[in-house]
Amino acid sequence: MITVNNKEKLDWHEGMTVQDVVDRMGYVLSIITVSVNGQLVPKEDYATYEIPDNAEVNVFHLAHGG
Amino acid sequence: MATKTKAGPTKYEISINGKAATVVEDTYLLKAVMDAGFNVPTLCNHKDLTPEGTCRLCLCEVEINGKKKLVTACNYPIRGEIKVNTNTEKIKKHRKNLAEMYLGRWPNVEAIQNIAKLCGATDKEKYKSDITDENPKACILCGHCVRACSSFVLQNILGFAGRGITRHLTMPFGETDPHCIECTSCGYVCPTGAIQVTDDMNNPADPELIRRHGMRINAMMAMLDDEQNRMRQVGTANLVEVMDSYDLLPVHNYKFGRHKDTPKIDSGVMKSRYFTQGAADGCWVGCSMACAKAVDGFELKTGPYKGQKVVVDGPEYETAAGGSNMGGFDLDFIVEFNFYCDTYGVDTISFATTMAFVMECFEAGIISEEQTGGKKLNFGAMNEALECLHEMALGEGFGVDVGQGIRRLKEKWANELGADPGFLNDIGMEVKGLEFSEYVTKESPAQQAGYALAIKGPQHDEALLIFFDAINNQIPTYEDKAEALYYFPLFRTWFGLLGLCKLIWNDVVPPDNSKYPPNEATKIPERVEDFQKFYEGMLGEPLDEKKMLRQSERVFNLQRLISYYLGYGTRADDMPPLRAIGPATEEEYLSREERYDKQMKEEIGIDPEGKTTGEKLAITRDFRYKRYNELIDAVYKKRGWDNNGVPTVEHLKEIGIDIPEVLTLLDKPNI
Numbered sequence: 001m002i003t004v005n006n007k008e009k010l011d012w013h014e015g016m017t018v019q020d021v022v023d024r025m026g027y028v029l030s031i032i033t034v035s036v037n038g039q040l041v042p043k044e045d046y047a048t049y050e051i052p053d054n055a056e057v058n059v060f061h062l063a064h065g066g
Numbered sequence: 067m068a069t070k071t072k073a074g075p076t077k078y079e080i081s082i083n084g085k086a087a088t089v090v091e092d093t094y095l096l097k098a099v100m101d102a103g104f105n106v107p108t109l110c111n112h113k114d115l116t117p118e119g120t121c122r123l124c125l126c127e128v129e130i131n132g133k134k135k136l137v138t139a140c141n142y143p144i145r146g147e148i149k150v151n152t153n154t155e156k157i158k159k160h161r162k163n164l165a166e167m168y169l170g171r172w173p174n175v176e177a178i179q180n181i182a183k184l185c186g187a188t189d190k191e192k193y194k195s196d197i198t199d200e201n202p203k204a205c206i207l208c209g210h211c212v213r214a215c216s217s218f219v220l221q222n223i224l225g226f227a228g229r230g231i232t233r234h235l236t237m238p239f240g241e242t243d244p245h246c247i248e249c250t251s252c253g254y255v256c257p258t259g260a261i262q263v264t265d266d267m268n269n270p271a272d273p274e275l276i277r278r279h280g281m282r283i284n285a286m287m288a289m290l291d292d293e294q295n296r297m298r299q300v301g302t303a304n305l306v307e308v309m310d311s312y313d314l315l316p317v318h319n320y321k322f323g324r325h326k327d328t329p330k331i332d333s334g335v336m337k338s339r340y341f342t343q344g345a346a347d348g349c350w351v352g353c354s355m356a357c358a359k360a361v362d363g364f365e366l367k368t369g370p371y372k373g374q375k376v377v378v379d380g381p382e383y384e385t386a387a388g389g390s391n392m393g394g395f396d397l398d399f400i401v402e403f404n405f406y407c408d409t410y411g412v413d414t415i416s417f418a419t420t421m422a423f424v425m426e427c428f429e430a431g432i433i434s435e436e437q438t439g440g441k442k443l444n445f446g447a448m449n450e451a452l453e454c455l456h457e458m459a460l461g462e463g464f465g466v467d468v469g470q471g472i473r474r475l476k477e478k479w480a481n482e483l484g485a486d487p488g489f490l491n492d493i494g495m496e497v498k499g500l501e502f503s504e505y506v507t508k509e510s511p512a513q514q515a516g517y518a519l520a521i522k523g524p525q526h527d528e529a530l531l532i533f534f535d536a537i538n539n540q541i542p543t544y545e546d547k548a549e550a551l552y553y554f555p556l557f558r559t560w561f562g563l564l565g566l567c568k569l570i571w572n573d574v575v576p577p578d579n580s581k582y583p584p585n586e587a588t589k590i591p592e593r594v595e596d597f598q599k600f601y602e603g604m605l606g607e608p609l610d611e612k613k614m615l616r617q618s619e620r621v622f623n624l625q626r627l628i629s630y631y632l633g634y635g636t637r638a639d640d641m642p643p644l645r646a647i648g649p650a651t652e653e654e655y656l657s658r659e660e661r662y663d664k665q666m667k668e669e670i671g672i673d674p675e676g677k678t679t680g681e682k683l684a685i686t687r688d689f690r691y692k693r694y695n696e697l698i699d700a701v702y703k704k705r706g707w708d709n710n711g712v713p714t715v716e717h718l719k720e721i722g723i724d725i726p727e728v729l730t731l732l733d734k735p736n737i
Contacts, residue, residue, distance in 0.1 A: 005539040027537075028308045031294050033580035033587075040580055044077065044090045060540065060584060063533040064295050064573045065305050065383060065526070 002055045012053045018046040021057055031062040082150045089144050096124055096139035104152050106139055107161060107184045109168070109177065109206065112255055114285030115213045117141040123161055123181065127151040136160075161185040167193045174202040177257045197231050205235050205260035211252035218251040218284035219352045220298070235260075247352035254281045271606030279596040279603070286574050287354040295573050300333040300341065301357040302383040302569075307332040309387065312537055314506045316391040318445045319422035320495055320645050321654045323506045327395035331386050335397055340364075343377075355570050361401055368452045369406055378405045381414075387504035388418025392425060393445030403452060410459040415525075416471060417458075419501035421451050423472050423494050432485045439464045472496040492644040493651070498523040498634045507646050510536035511697050512547040518642040519551065519701065519711075521625045521635075528555040540584040548700035553589070556618040563621060566597060620723050623706075623713045627731040630712055637711045640698060648690040652679045655686070662686060 002012050004025060018034050018041050021027075034041045035058045041049045051057060076091040082102045089098045094117060099106055109121035119138030126139045129149040136157070151157075165178075165185035170193025172178045182188065207226070212235070215224045223246045227236045237243040253263040254277060263277070270276055291298050306328065309315040313323035329335070336359070343360035361378040381389075381397075381404045389400035407414045421443075427433050428443040435442065439457075441450040441464065457465020467475060472494045480487040495502040500523025507513040513536065516529030526532075531550050534540045541547045561568045576592045598609040629635035648662075649655040655662055656679060663674040666682060670689045674682050702709060706717030712732070718724040 005537075006542065007539045026311050026313075028311050030296075030304070030308065031575050035580070058538075058584070060538045060580070060587065061533050062572065062575050062579070062590070063530055063588065065302050065530060 002051060002053070002057055004057045005059060006056070012051070012055075016051045018049045018051060018057075021051065022046060022059065025059065027059050027061060031064060033060050033062075034058065078144060078147050080144060080148050080150060083152055091145060092143040094140060095126060095128070095137065095142040095144055095150065098144060099126065099139055099150065099152055105184075106152050107165075107181050108140055109181055109257075110208045110210070111140045112210050112213075114218075114281075114289060115210060115255065116217060116288075118209060118213065120207075120209055121164075123164055123185070125157055125160060127154050127157060158186070162187050168206070170194050171197060172199055172201075172204045172206050174200055175204055175206055175258050176202065178206060203259040203262075205256075206258055207233060207235065208257060210255040210257060211235065211261055214251040214255045214284075217288040218281070219247070219249050219354050220356050221245065221247070221249075221352060224252055245351075247350075249280075249284075249352050250277055251281065251284060268604075270604045272603040274603075275599050276603035279599040283570055283574075283593070283596055284354040286576060287570070290574050290577070291355070294575065296333070297355050297357040297569065297573050300337050301359045303333040303336050303359070303381065303386055305383040306386050306390075307334075309383075309505065310390075314509075314532060314536065316387055316422070316504050316506050318393055319391060319419075319426040319493060320502070320506055320508075321426075321651070322657060323508075325390060325395065328390065330395045331389055331397050331400060336381070336386075340397060340401060349567065353567075353570075355567075355573065357569060357573075364401055364405065366402060366405065367398070368402065368449065369456050371409075376405060379408060380404045384504045385414040385418070388414050388422075391418050391422040391504060392448070392451055393422075394448045394451065395446075396448060399448040399452070403455060406452070406455050406459075410455070412455070412458065415503050416501040417455060417468075418504070419495055420468055420472050420475070421454065423475070424454070424468060425451075426493055427475075427479065427485075427490075430489070432479055432483065432490070437464065437467070437483075471499065472501055473499045494643055495645060496524070497642055497646075498629075498639050500524060502646065505530075505532055507532065507642075508648055511647075511693060512541055512550055514642055514647050514694060515547070515551055515640075515697055515701060516554075517646065519640050519698065520555070521622070521629050524642070524646070528558055530554075534588050538584070540588060544697055544700045546585070547697055548704045549585075550588070551701045552704045553615070556615045556622055557589070557594075559618040559622050560597075560614055563617060564597075564601065566600070571597070616721065619721050623718065623721060624723060624728060626707075626711075626713055627728060631731040635712065637698070637709070640711055642694070644687060644691075647694055648686050649683060652683060655679055655683050 002010050004010060004021060008025065010021065010024060018036065022029070034046065036049065036051055036055050077088055078091065080087050080089055080098065082099055083104060085102055087098060087102045096106060096108065096111060106124045106126065108124040111117055111124065117140035119141040122138060124139040125136050127134055127150065128137050130146060162185050165182045165187035166189055168178045169182045169187055169190050173190045212224045212226065215221050223237055223243045224235060226233055228234050237246070250263045253261040296304050306315065310324045310328040315324055315328060317323065317325045340361045341359045342362040349358065359380065363375045364378050365375050366372055378401050381400050385404045386400055389395065394400060404414055407417055425443050425445045425447065428438065429445065441453060443450050454465045454468045457463040458469040473496050476487065476490040476494045479485040480490060497518045502517060502524045503526055505513065505526060507517055510532045512531040512534070516526065516531045517524035520528040529551055531554065534550065535547065541550050558568055571593045572590055575590060579587055579590055579592065582591055598614065601609045626635055644650045662682065666672050666674045666685060670685060672685055699709060702711055706720065707713050715724060715729065718728060
């Protein structure tokens with residue numbers, strides 16, 4: 001089980017990547033930043049960065065628009 | 067080995083002078099080489115400008131499948147496993163020769179001298195000729211200024227003319243172009259001082275400080291906007307698909323947050339089939355964001371200009387989302403209602419939100435064709451919605467009613483038709499008599515208060531907190547939300563005070579913004595600093611956050627007092643309709659039943675098992691109004707207002723506006 005933004009709980013599976021979480025949560029890749037257990041993950045690593053079980057994942061979508 | 071997965075970018079293992087490096091596809095070779103610790107000389111490359119490969123000094127040798135070739139590293143995108151050599155004998159000879167040519171032509175320019183030194187070129191006489199320019203600040207034809215004009219402010223005032231030795235920098239026809247807006251971008255990027263900025267306009271205290279921070283914004287916009295919000299390409303319309311994906315796009319009078327037909331009205335369709343102008347009104351020509359868009363040659367299908375081809379300014383996000391709110395998933399309709407609202411002087415948001423309310427009332431049987439003049443006003447009745455708009459402008463038929471807005475319609479239909487005022491209040495999306503703008507706030511208490519506490523009515527100009535709250539959970543506690551509802555309205559009011567645009571504040575974000583803790587990151591500290599420096603550069607007075615907020619706080623409190631004086635400034639005026647804070651109908655509850663049931667169990671502490679939808683709806687309603695009231699208690703306290711939402715004399719004294727004229731506003735409410 002992993003926790004996203006200190007709120008949503010997602011089932012963990014072997015080989016789960018940041019991209020899996022982004023897809024599952026429906027995040028839009030315009031202005032988001034992702035960190036796993038406090039470690040910032042560069043955008044180019046989303047598809048390969050594997051999330052450990054019990055991880056705290058933070059995905060921040062910055063505000064935009066008027 | 068190249069690695070590629072379903073959504074991530076491809077990476078390549080490359081070799082630079084025998085050293086292994088991993089690079090993301092399309093990284094420019096010069097960057098990869100520099101990142102790997104090797105130095106390559108260049109004159110025309112600039113960190114904030116798209117490379118062009120004009121000076122030819124950065125030539126490197128690239129080997130692909132055993133074949134070698136020379137490429138300009140600055141604009142060579144890496145798209146394979148390559149071996150790179152940055153310093154072969156052939157390259158060294160080429161660079162030295164080139165540097166000698168530059169030295170022969172511009173012997174006293176410091177940038178040229180530095181390059182010559184780097185390339186081992188010392189002979190100033192070798193290429194000395196009639197075109198040798200001894201000026202130490204000569205133009206070296208690097209093209210920085212031409213590119214800055216085009217990419218920073220989207221103008222093309224500067225360009226090159228002539229070929230070979232007659233090539234030179236000029237404005238069109240060798241004359242001073244009146245379209246130049248004197249942004250000074252060209253002077254900022256000029257490496258030699260050939261372009262000197264002499265104008266100081268309104269006598270700012272420190273023009274260099276303003277320029278430095280303005281250029282930082284320009285550069286950010288030029289380099290990052292395409293991969294972030296695409297404001298230059300599609301303006302705020304980029305939010306249509308973003309809000310739909312987060313279940314926050316208003317659909318059918320805010321009942322739902324997404325729809326299967328949203329792709330028909332998203333920014334992709336607008337860009338490919340509608341937008342023909344990049345900067346229609348352009349707020350001011352030379353804005354580096356230039357988010358205003360327009361549609362040329364649009365043939366109108368209805369109304370007094372039917373059959374004519376017109377230019378339409380927009381649509382922006384709010385207008386497109388007004389379309390989805392009315393169930394009008396058709397851009398022809400959205401562009402047409404956009405045009406006629408502009409032409410008639412009607413706000414697209416108020417019209418769309420009122421129409422969405424009318425449509426729900428029609429579907430709920432509160433009104434019928436008898437009231438609407440025979441129009442079937444179901445959701446998605448686009449032609450009929452346009453008819454209402456035309457009638458509204460003409461002062462005829464049912465359009466006269468629609469033009470009254472939601473607050474008066476609620477009263478009218480309750481009095482004249484015996485409609486249930488409770489239901490009308492629950493689904494009528496207005497506060498203080500103004501219609502909601504186009505975000506679904508049900509899952510964001512901070513945005514609910516951001517809307518309903520807004521002094522001029524429920525619009526997001528004061529506090530657009532929906533991302534921080536509903537999506538990121540960055541402000542989880544009442545204190546966090548209250549702090550955000552204190553800071554952001556004041557910060558955003560400050561933009562109004564100074565006449566600055568807030569879109570350039572939060573629509574392009576520095577890549578390293580994530581280094582700040584979440585609560586600080588939301589403020590985009592680097593951009594706030596830019597604005598503070600603008601102030602300091604203009605007035606010569608440093609500005610920090612405390613002072614900045616205090617400037618706003620005086621105006622903000624005065625606005626609230628005026629609102630109070632006019633009868634719109636108490637707790638009762640800050641109450642949102644039920645639909646703004648949660649599901650208002652069984653249909654709505656059932657559409658997200660799993661989410662609401664889960665919240666009932668986890669947040670309210672009541673097991674939904676065995677309860678009817680009506681019972682669950684009532685429990686959710688009570689809980690959410692209670693939560694909302696607790697939140698605004700915390701906000702009032704933070705703002706220095708009493709529990710009726712009125713600024714206290716003590717607070718007015720603290721912020722220095724306890725003058726008799728202001729205090730009088732407290733004595734004469736509801737006039």
